[in-house]
Amino acid sequence: MTDSPRRRIPEATLSRLPIYLRILGELSDEGTTQLSSDQMAALAGVNAAKVRKDLSYLGTYGTRGVGYDVAFLTYQIQRELGLTHEWPIVVVGAGNLGQALSGYGGFTSRGYPVVAMFDSDLSKVDTVVGGVRVRAIDDLPAVVQSMNVSIGVLATPGAAAQEAADLMVRAGITSILNFAPVVIATPRAVRVRKVDLASELQILSYYEDRRQSANPSADPARTASA
Amino acid sequence: MTDSPRRRIPEATLSRLPIYLRILGELSDEGTTQLSSDQMAALAGVNAAKVRKDLSYLGTYGTRGVGYDVAFLTYQIQRELGLTHEWPIVVVGAGNLGQALSGYGGFTSRGYPVVAMFDSDLSKVDTVVGGVRVRAIDDLPAVVQSMNVSIGVLATPGAAAQEAADLMVRAGITSILNFAPVVIATPRAVRVRKVDLASELQILSYYEDRRQSANPSADPARTASA
DNA sequence: GATTGTGAAAGCGTTCACAGCC
DNA sequence: GGCTGTGAACGCTTTCACAATC
Numbered sequence: 001m002t003d004s005p006r007r008r009i010p011e012a013t014l015s016r017l018p019i020y021l022r023i024l025g026e027l028s029d030e031g032t033t034q035l036s037s038d039q040m041a042a043l044a045g046v047n048a049a050k051v052r053k054d055l056s057y058l059g060t061y062g063t064r065g066v067g068y069d070v071a072f073l074t075y076q077i078q079r080e081l082g083l084t085h086e087w088p089i090v091v092v093g094a095g096n097l098g099q100a101l102s103g104y105g106g107f108t109s110r111g112y113p114v115v116a117m118f119d120s121d122l123s124k125v126d127t128v129v130g131g132v133r134v135r136a137i138d139d140l141p142a143v144v145q146s147m148n149v150s151i152g153v154l155a156t157p158g159a160a161a162q163e164a165a166d167l168m169v170r171a172g173i174t175s176i177l178n179f180a181p182v183v184i185a186t187p188r189a190v191r192v193r194k195v196d197l198a199s200e201l202q203i204l205s206y207y208e209d210r211r212q213s214a215n216p217s218a219d220p221a222r223t224a225s226a
Numbered sequence: 227m228t229d230s231p232r233r234r235i236p237e238a239t240l241s242r243l244p245i246y247l248r249i250l251g252e253l254s255d256e257g258t259t260q261l262s263s264d265q266m267a268a269l270a271g272v273n274a275a276k277v278r279k280d281l282s283y284l285g286t287y288g289t290r291g292v293g294y295d296v297a298f299l300t301y302q303i304q305r306e307l308g309l310t311h312e313w314p315i316v317v318v319g320a321g322n323l324g325q326a327l328s329g330y331g332g333f334t335s336r337g338y339p340v341v342a343m344f345d346s347d348l349s350k351v352d353t354v355v356g357g358v359r360v361r362a363i364d365d366l367p368a369v370v371q372s373m374n375v376s377i378g379v380l381a382t383p384g385a386a387a388q389e390a391a392d393l394m395v396r397a398g399i400t401s402i403l404n405f406a407p408v409v410i411a412t413p414r415a416v417r418v419r420k421v422d423l424a425s426e427l428q429i430l431s432y433y434e435d436r437r438q439s440a441n442p443s444a445d446p447a448r449t450a451s452a
Numbered sequence: 453g454a455t456t457g458t459g460a461a462a463g464c465g466t467t468c469a470c471a472g473c474c
Numbered sequence: 475g476g477c478t479g480t481g482a483a484c485g486c487t488t489t490c491a492c493a494a495t496c
Contacts, residue, residue, distance in 0.1 A: 010486075010487075011486090011487095012486080012488085013487090014429055014432060015425070015429060017428070018422065018424065018425035018428040019409065019422070019425065021428070022407060023409075036454085036455065036456090037455075037456070038455085043409065044409060045409045045411075047488085047489075048455095049488075049489055049491090050488065050489080052455090052456060052457065052458085053457085053458080053487090053488080053489090055456090056456085056457055056458070060456085060457070062456050062457080063455080063456075063495085063496065064455050064456040064457080064494070064495040064496050065453075065454045065455050065456075065495065065496040066454080066455070066456085066496065067454090067455065067456080068456090081428050081431060081432045081435070082431045082432055082434060082435025083428065083431065087427070087431045087434070089427070096329040096330045096356075097326050097330050099326065100322050100323050100325065100326025100327070101326075103322040104322050104323050104423070106407060106423055106424050107424060110424040110428070112427045112431075130322075150434050151427065151430055151431065174434065174437065175430040175431075175433065175434055177426050177427060177430060181248060181332060182248070183249075183269065183270055183271045191430060191433050191434075193426050193429065193430060195421060195423070195426060196244065196245070197327070197330070197332055197333070198244065198332050198333060200419050201313070201315070201333065201336070201338045201377065201403060202243070202244040202247070202307050202309065202336070203240055203244070203419065204401040204403060204417060204419060205307060205308045205309065205313045205338075205377065205401075206235070206240060206306070206307045206308055207401065207417050208308060208313070208377065208400065208401055208417075209307070209308025210308075236464075237464090237465095238464080238465055238466085239465090262476085262477065262478090263478070264477085273466085273467075274477095275466075275467055275468070276465090276466065276467080278477090278478060278479065278480085279465090279466080279467090279479085279480080281478090281479090282478085282480070286478085288477080288478050289473085289474065289477080289478075290473040290474050290476080290477050290478045290479080291473070291474040291475080291477050291478075292474065292478085293476095293477065293478080294478090
């Protein structure tokens with residue numbers, strides 16, 4: 001009776017499933033119908049054992065001696081990620097970054113249509129960005145409820161982020177993708193993922209700084225980098 | 227004689243140092259001069275043992291019974307991350323995302339001035355975005371060399387990303403922050419970090435999808451989320 | 453012969469818990 | 475008494491290596 005209705009996927013694996021999914025989509029577009037863990041590994045920039053282990057958490061969907069069926073595996077990953085339907089999202093903060101995120105077609109094309117944008121700056125309200133009208137922040141609860149939105153993108157300046165997050169949570173948002181360069185506090189039930197652009201550069205410059213003392217050999221071999 | 231001139235910092239720690247650094251900056255602005263690992267942990271959304279372990283990789287910079295000196299710790303983290311000077315960066319791809327990244331003040335203010343943008347679309351060339359003129363992609367090598375650029379931001383569409391990355395590498399770029407939704411191949415010596423916006427949403431929707439079967443308790447306790 | 457699926461081993465990262473120092 | 479620094483324990487992730495299967 002207590003058998004788990006769905007296996008739990010480890011975080012590390014979860015973070016790679018979207019990469020596999022994208023590769024499968026590209027292969028499908030090219031007309032490829034089958035691939036091995038070795039091929040997937042090369043395309044994803046990881047090793048084959050990892051690909052097999054990752055996919056094994058979803059179930060037994062490969063065929064020994066043959067490989068994986070592109071269409072079937074695509075379907076299984078989509079199902080596992082909850083991508084069988086669209087997830088409407090809202091963007092809070094219509095500054096540079098918020099505008100770019102809404103204009104960037106990548107969200108909509110991957111099943112996350114931006115249904116509304118919000119800003120507290122009334123001079124921005126009613127402007128249209130990437131086909132989406134900017135609304136007053138007070139309209140957030142109504143939109144979240146009427147359009148059944150559970151995911152919000154936080155793209156305000158750091159100083160405004162906590163207040164915006166509080167509003168999002170009160171409106172009923174339960175997952176936040178945080179681009180503001182601050183750590184936000186939320187109820188435990190709300191899931192937050194953080195993308196910190198400057199941090200990424202700081203990590204790169206750390207390694208750049210070390211290059212001086214490191215080996216000066218210029219290795220021309222190419223490797224895939226996830 | 228073979229003592230390491232600088233300790234190697236684990237990746238996981240490295241990814242948190244920028245967060246600590248930002249918090250220290252905010253504390254300093256408020257006039258705070260001292261903090262404990264407990265306080266830092268609360269602000270960073272991690273636990274105190276992790277803060278102490280992370281900082282211990284840098285050296286022994288705390289004082290037992292007292293805590294850490296904000297200014298001194300700031301200096302040490304900056305030194306470790308190679309932030310004692312500015313790192314000029316270039317943005318390749320002047321579409322929506324590239325424009326937002328250049329306009330977004332966060333790079334410049336944290337020591338990574340955007341010194342040039344590039345696009346292969348000649349109709350974009352010579353337009354000005356966020357105070358930076360867009361140049362033809364052919365000018366990339368000259369700019370990289372004359373301005374001593376080692377970090378490049380890749381913000382092209384997926385289909386153009388590999389070619390753009392090849393050009394960046396040939397021009398002398400040795401670290402790439404990749405926003406294009408594809409895995410790019412580079413020589414091993416070139417370091418690549420990838421920010422995949424749609425992947426982040428896919429991870430969030432996975433958990434959203436599971437909420438249905440999960441516990442329905444609405445816990446109002448607040449926790450910091452990195 | 454090819455390739456998957458998976459136990460077991462190895463490697464990392466996190467947390468505990470407490471000695472050491474202020 | 476308070477707080478750091480760190481060995482040791484624990485848990486998660488990656489990799490190995492090979493039996494199972496087509």
